Amino acid sequence: xxxxxxxxxxxxxxxxxxxxxxxxxxxxxxxxxxxxxxxxxxxxxxxxxxxxxxxxxxxxxxxxxxxxxxxxxxxxxxxxxxxxxxxxxxxxxxxxxxxxxxxxxxxxxxxxxxxxxxxxxxxxxxxxxxxxxxxxxxxxxxxxxxxx
Amino acid sequence: xxxxxxxxxxxxxxxxxxxxxxxxxxxxxxxxxxxxxxxxxxxxxxxxxxxxxxxxxxxxxxxxxxxxxxxxxxxxxxxxxxxxxxxxxxxxxxxxxxxxxxxxxxxxxxxxxxxxxxxxxxxx
Numbered sequence: 001x002x003x004x005x006x007x008x009x010x011x012x013x014x015x016x017x018x019x020x021x022x023x024x025x026x027x028x029x030x031x032x033x034x035x036x037x038x039x040x041x042x043x044x045x046x047x048x049x050x051x052x053x054x055x056x057x058x059x060x061x062x063x064x065x066x067x068x069x070x071x072x073x074x075x076x077x078x079x080x081x082x083x084x085x086x087x088x089x090x091x092x093x094x095x096x097x098x099x100x101x102x103x104x105x106x107x108x109x110x111x112x113x114x115x116x117x118x119x120x121x122x123x124x125x126x127x128x129x130x131x132x133x134x135x136x137x138x139x140x141x142x143x144x145x146x147x148x
Numbered sequence: 149x150x151x152x153x154x155x156x157x158x159x160x161x162x163x164x165x166x167x168x169x170x171x172x173x174x175x176x177x178x179x180x181x182x183x184x185x186x187x188x189x190x191x192x193x194x195x196x197x198x199x200x201x202x203x204x205x206x207x208x209x210x211x212x213x214x215x216x217x218x219x220x221x222x223x224x225x226x227x228x229x230x231x232x233x234x235x236x237x238x239x240x241x242x243x244x245x246x247x248x249x250x251x252x253x254x255x256x257x258x259x260x261x262x263x264x265x266x267x268x269x270x271x272x
Contacts, residue, residue, distance in 0.1 A: 116241060
């Protein structure tokens with residue numbers, strides 16, 4: 001199978017998250033992933049887009065969020081690109097749930113979810129762009145991945 | 149446009165919130181408002197009923213994290229019931245079952261609240 005690419009661009013508003021999930025679900029399903037993996041892809045992309053909207057653009061609604069799906073024979077990759085503030089991915093520390101509850105704090109788990117659900121999570125700063133690449137391999141179903 | 153709703157029901161002293169649709173960063177403020185409404189009305193025994201909850205992201209889970217201490221400080225709890233497997237798995241992913249009562253049925257959750265009320269250690 002040749003490489004197939006699809007793209008959706010949304011403004012940085014949470015209103016569009018459901019459209020993003022539908023877009024990812026459709027392509028992941030057509031790619032042949034199981035229902036569990038389709039759910040994992042949609043959740044991981046939702047978390048990435050939510051981080052962009054809340055943190056990279058800091059609530060600014062006009063910033064573009066570009067979602068690009070690349071389907072290769074062996075892997076399915078979703079790239080989320082924005083022009084907001086950069087993120088220190090390497091120094092992200094997984095929050096502790098008990099501590100978050102004690103601190104009455106509800107956020108910070110998005111990257112943790114992405115890493116738990118995806119086979120590969122990569123971040124890069126390219127000029128004025130941030131890019132997060134979320135990858136599932138085609139044979140993901142047979143791996144010991146988290147079931148959603 | 150939002151495909152999320154919260155419906156309020158009362159069972160004795162327990163406030164039941166029926167969630168429906170997708171709970172994400174867009175709809176989490178609606179859920180937060182529902183929990184605040186319970187607290188403003190001195191309702192601290194809360195059941196979140198998820199039969200018709202189709203989806204949750206960390207933004208939705210964040211509402212539980214942000215409010216559970218306050219609810220427990222007031223002598224109550226938020227118990228979570230009847231989640232669909234795909235939604236339960238997101239709670240499980242972040243370790244919620246260790247720190248929250250997540251039950252199969254609303255009936256079980258009500259019974260647990262009742263036990264806490266009349267039991268030997270049920271003084272809060």
